[in-house]
Amino acid sequence: MAEYKGVLVCGELADGTLASITTELLGCGRKLADDLKEDLSCLLASDSVGEAPKEAIAFGADKVYTAEHPALKEYQADSHIQVVEKLAKDISPRIILMGQTSMGRDLAPRLAFRLDASLTTDCLELSIDSETKLLVQTRPVYGGNAQATFTSDVMPQMATVRTKAMSPLERDDSRKGEVIATKIDIDTSKVRTKILETVKEEAVGIKLEDAPVIISGGRGIGGAEAFQTTLKELADLLHGAVGASRPPADNGWVPEALHIGLTGKIVAPDIYIAIAISGASQHTAGCTGSKHIIAINKDPEANIFREAELGVVGKYEDVVPALTNKLKELLVG
Amino acid sequence: MPVNMIVCCKQVPDPEAPPSVFKVANNKMTLPPDVKPVIGQYEEFALEAALKIKDTGGGKITALSLGNSFVRDVIKKSLAVGSDELILLEDEAFEGGDSWSTANALAMAIKKIGEYDLIFCGRQSSDWDAGQVGLGIAEMLGIPAVTLARKVEVTDGKARVERVIPDGYQVVEVALPALIIVTSGIGALRYATLKGIMAAAKKQPVIWKSADIGLEPSQIGAAGRHSKLNKLFQPIKEAKCEIIEGETPAEAGANLAVKLREAKLL
Numbered sequence: 001m002a003e004y005k006g007v008l009v010c011g012e013l014a015d016g017t018l019a020s021i022t023t024e025l026l027g028c029g030r031k032l033a034d035d036l037k038e039d040l041s042c043l044l045a046s047d048s049v050g051e052a053p054k055e056a057i058a059f060g061a062d063k064v065y066t067a068e069h070p071a072l073k074e075y076q077a078d079s080h081i082q083v084v085e086k087l088a089k090d091i092s093p094r095i096i097l098m099g100q101t102s103m104g105r106d107l108a109p110r111l112a113f114r115l116d117a118s119l120t121t122d123c124l125e126l127s128i129d130s131e132t133k134l135l136v137q138t139r140p141v142y143g144g145n146a147q148a149t150f151t152s153d154v155m156p157q158m159a160t161v162r163t164k165a166m167s168p169l170e171r172d173d174s175r176k177g178e179v180i181a182t183k184i185d186i187d188t189s190k191v192r193t194k195i196l197e198t199v200k201e202e203a204v205g206i207k208l209e210d211a212p213v214i215i216s217g218g219r220g221i222g223g224a225e226a227f228q229t230t231l232k233e234l235a236d237l238l239h240g241a242v243g244a245s246r247p248p249a250d251n252g253w254v255p256e257a258l259h260i261g262l263t264g265k266i267v268a269p270d271i272y273i274a275i276a277i278s279g280a281s282q283h284t285a286g287c288t289g290s291k292h293i294i295a296i297n298k299d300p301e302a303n304i305f306r307e308a309e310l311g312v313v314g315k316y317e318d319v320v321p322a323l324t325n326k327l328k329e330l331l332v333g
Numbered sequence: 334m335p336v337n338m339i340v341c342c343k344q345v346p347d348p349e350a351p352p353s354v355f356k357v358a359n360n361k362m363t364l365p366p367d368v369k370p371v372i373g374q375y376e377e378f379a380l381e382a383a384l385k386i387k388d389t390g391g392g393k394i395t396a397l398s399l400g401n402s403f404v405r406d407v408i409k410k411s412l413a414v415g416s417d418e419l420i421l422l423e424d425e426a427f428e429g430g431d432s433w434s435t436a437n438a439l440a441m442a443i444k445k446i447g448e449y450d451l452i453f454c455g456r457q458s459s460d461w462d463a464g465q466v467g468l469g470i471a472e473m474l475g476i477p478a479v480t481l482a483r484k485v486e487v488t489d490g491k492a493r494v495e496r497v498i499p500d501g502y503q504v505v506e507v508a509l510p511a512l513i514i515v516t517s518g519i520g521a522l523r524y525a526t527l528k529g530i531m532a533a534a535k536k537q538p539v540i541w542k543s544a545d546i547g548l549e550p551s552q553i554g555a556a557g558r559h560s561k562l563n564k565l566f567q568p569i570k571e572a573k574c575e576i577i578e579g580e581t582p583a584e585a586g587a588n589l590a591v592k593l594r595e596a597k598l599l
């Protein structure tokens with residue numbers, strides 16, 4: 001049996017630089033590797049990785065494996081997995097980390113089954129058991145109504161980590177590390193899917209993930225219109241973005257890209273105003289990282305008031321326009 | 334072209350039940366008896382995806398589920414809405430398994446079923462939320478998989494799938510047989526018709542035990558798992574929401590604005 005050693009982070013690039021999830025994974029992976037007294041490696045696979053390997057080292061990696069190939073430009077499971085599978089077999093990491101992102105959700109389970117590994121998805125916490133040296137993996141279950149802690153019975157131990165759950169290290173460009181270019185030979189006959197078209201659907205304006213203020217609406221909004229008027233007016237005033245819980249997205253009142261929650265986007269703005277959202281755990285899973293949550297709901301028993309620090313009980317049609325008008329007055333004065 | 338389909342469904346406690354009723358005791362989730370089991374929300378979408386294909390091109394749908402203590406009326410909803418057959422992998426030996434042992438058992442059952450063009454799964458179960466089993470089945474069967482589908486059409490031996498990505502969607506083409514993992518956006522599962530409910534009542538599900546699908550005891554339940562649940566718990570949350578009052582809801586809204594300003598939040 002191979003000896004499993006070290007921690008491998010499967011990195012992602014965003015607009016040519018290291019994605020924020022990858023800096024978070026490196027921060028978490030660094031601590032795990034230090035506890036094990038082993039190396040932290042990072043894989044970067046794309047058509048071109050640019051300066052990202054240097055960034056990965058500055059954020060904590062000891063070794064960066066690069067894989068550059070035209071077929072890796074757009075994520076496609078059957079081509080990306082060839083790179084990760086080969087590296088995992090070559091270097092036998094004890095721990096493999098990925099983001100609970102569009103790529104990680106799609107790639108991690110495939111890889112785990114291929115490597116005969118164990119996988120815990122959507123982890124909020126990871127640590128090393130001081131006695132067994134096993135990776136202790138904590139994740140939410142039952143739609144966020146409970147949490148569970150797992151350990152692996154087999155190696156390697158794989159985990160995907162929720163975005164914004166871990167903190168990156170301070171960037172330190174004086175850190176030293178090694179960049180290793182891997183030989184890539186992608187067998188295109190094993191790529192069984194074909195991307196015919198990629199369509200952007202994001203609403204115009206501030207990106208949800210970057211917005212300092214989010215005005216979010218739920219099932220109780222009742223239709224598409226108020227998202228465009230009542231909610232948007234408040235969002236515009238505060239230079240924020242409009243979001244939603246799952247029902248408005250499922251009903252087509254807003255595009256899926258605005259869906260915040262366990263199976264949508266995970267956001268952590270300074271201010272999150274939840275309007276006519278009951279506060280099911282599946283939704284709050286996507287916004288608990290917000291600095292301040294404010295709830296407006298006509299039902300005083302709504303679960304969202306357990307999450308919020310400030311609240312108003314009342315119909316949003318009455319409360320929100322008054323809130324917007326008063327804020328307009330106060331923000332000018 | 335008639336399409337031969339298998340839909341994997343799971344019976345779960347109603348995930349829409351209010352958060353306050355979810356209580357952990359002795360490392361297990363316990364729910365009051367008035368919280369009824371349901372077919373998981375994403376498996377309902379998976380069923381709808383298959384039914385839409387059957388609507389246009391015809392075909393056969395086999396619903397497949399693993400578990401124990403199935404409530405017949407709940408799991409038979411798959412038949413009532415239009416599936417042709419229901420196979421239950423019902424065996425106490427499956428207790429204590431994980432995503433790995435579950436995917437393995439479902440893959441073995443699918444091999445026993447033999448013929449299929451498309452397998453549908455939900456993106457994640459509505460209880461454990463792991464999102465692994467569908468892709469695990471595809472790996473074990475050695476067939477391609479497309480995840481996060483919100484629309485699926487079949488033409489000329491190929492499936493065209495709209496796959497949700499963070500800022501939009503992709504149109505992905507895959508040759509059959511393939512496994513499709515469905516997310517919301519496909520449309521809510523249709524209601525069962527009275528005729529459908531009557532027909533389902535008459536139909537008996539096929540029951541397979543672990544031995545019927547060629548599984549050894551070492552591959553099942555806790556013995557066949559790759560990861561171990563150590564602890565199930567509920568972090569304590571202190572609710573300390575300050576409710577802003579007012580003579581009318583509008584006044585309360587205006588008072589909230591004042592409060593936000595005073596607290597220098599805005």
